[in-house]
Amino acid sequence: MGGEEQGRARACEKCAAGYYAICTIGGMLSAGTTHLVTTPLDVLKVNMQVNPLKYYGMSSGFSTLWKEQGSSSLWKGWSAKFCGYGVQGGCKFGLYEYFKSLYADILVDYNRTFIFFLSSASAQVFADIALCPFESVKVRVQAQPHFAKGLSDGFPKVYKTEGLAGFYRGLFPLWCRNLPFSMIMFSTFEHSVDFIYQKLVQKRKEDCSRVQQLGVTCLAGYTAGAVGTLISNPADNIVASLYNKKAENVLQAVKKIGFLNLFTRSLPVRITIVGPVVTLQWFLYDSIKVLNGLPTSGGFR
Numbered sequence: 636m637g638g639e640e641q642g643r644a645r646a647c648e649k650c651a652a653g654y655y656a657i658c659t660i661g662g663m664l665s666a667g668t669t670h671l672v673t674t675p676l677d678v679l680k681v682n683m684q685v686n687p688l689k690y691y692g693m694s695s696g697f698s699t700l701w702k703e704q705g706s707s708s709l710w711k712g713w714s715a716k717f718c719g720y721g722v723q724g725g726c727k728f729g730l731y732e733y734f735k736s737l738y739a740d741i742l743v744d745y746n747r748t749f750i751f752f753l754s755s756a757s758a759q760v761f762a763d764i765a766l767c768p769f770e771s772v773k774v775r776v777q778a779q780p781h782f783a784k785g786l787s788d789g790f791p792k793v794y795k796t797e798g799l800a801g802f803y804r805g806l807f808p809l810w811c812r813n814l815p816f817s818m819i820m821f822s823t824f825e826h827s828v829d830f831i832y833q834k835l836v837q838k839r840k841e842d843c844s845r846v847q848q849l850g851v852t853c854l855a856g857y858t859a860g861a862v863g864t865l866i867s868n869p870a871d872n873i874v875a876s877l878y879n880k881k882a883e884n885v886l887q888a889v890k891k892i893g894f895l896n897l898f899t900r901s902l903p904v905r906i907t908i909v910g911p912v913v914t915l916q917w918f919l920y921d922s923i924k925v926l927n928g929l930p931t932s933g934g935f936r
Contacts, residue, residue: 662727663724664919665917666721666724667720668721668919670716675709679697686778693907708780712773715769720769722769727817731754734753735750738753751821755818758817762813766809767802768802771803804878807885816866819859823858823863824859824933828855848930852918860911864905869898872896872897872900
């Protein structure tokens with residue numbers, strides 16, 4: 636078989652349903668696991684957003700939660716977090732790979748950044764629809780001590796009191812938070828991978844070992860997470876405010892929180908969470924791909 640035929644065969648193999656299935660499973664496992672591990676930080680973040688006067692710092696916030704609600708309070712909402720972000724991660728990573736390939740074939744005259752933006756936004760729309768019911772339960776469980784213990788009693792309670800709409804009350808602000816984050820995160824990751832190989836490693840990805848490739852993935856992943864966090868922080872505060880009925884709509888939430896606080900409230904703890912989480916997500920995701928004989932992420936393959 637000639638080189639051109641081999642290239643076509645590899646392209647067909649990449650575009651097969653099995654490729655996207657591996658990406659989806661990898662996204663589910665990497666996102667669900669990493670978000671589960673950071674549950675205590677997430678509990679603190681939500682309480683800092685909903686009650687900033689009481690939970691005004693990381694160390695004092697943890698101390699207050701521990702004293703008033705016990706050590707188990709730090710793991711509130713873990714099941715909704717694991718399942719919700721697992722489903723979201725599967726949709727986000729799997730569909731991103733699909734849309735990136737699709738748009739690259741259709742939008743041949745557009746630059747790469749536009750394709751990265753469009754692919755990640757398309758994937759995130761579906762990912763957040765899947766996440767939203769889990770997020771609605773998680774935020775209430777974490778910020779309202781007597782609301783529910785987890786998914787098993789949280790789902791029925793939300794449906795009984797608010798109906799189906801209660802699960803999607805925060806969908807729009809969730810999109811406002813996650814769409815910019817996802818677009819910036821994926822685009823920053825892609826460009827960071829290119830920069831690292833071209834300027835720092837100064838070798839093609841194909842010429843690097845798997846260990847080196849995973850190292851590049853981690854460095855690009857952390858950069859992408861840090862940049863995305865700064866962009867999405869205002870919407871994250873609005874989501875917490877709406878779900879805990881501190882405001883009736885987005886405009887009221889913005890007015891109550893304050894413009895400056897939208898960008899600064901809970902930002903340190905979010906950076907503490909998101910940077911390592913995104914790095915670990917990319918590492919686990921690419922490790923799963925490598926174990927299945929696929930190349931690490933970055934670029935059009």
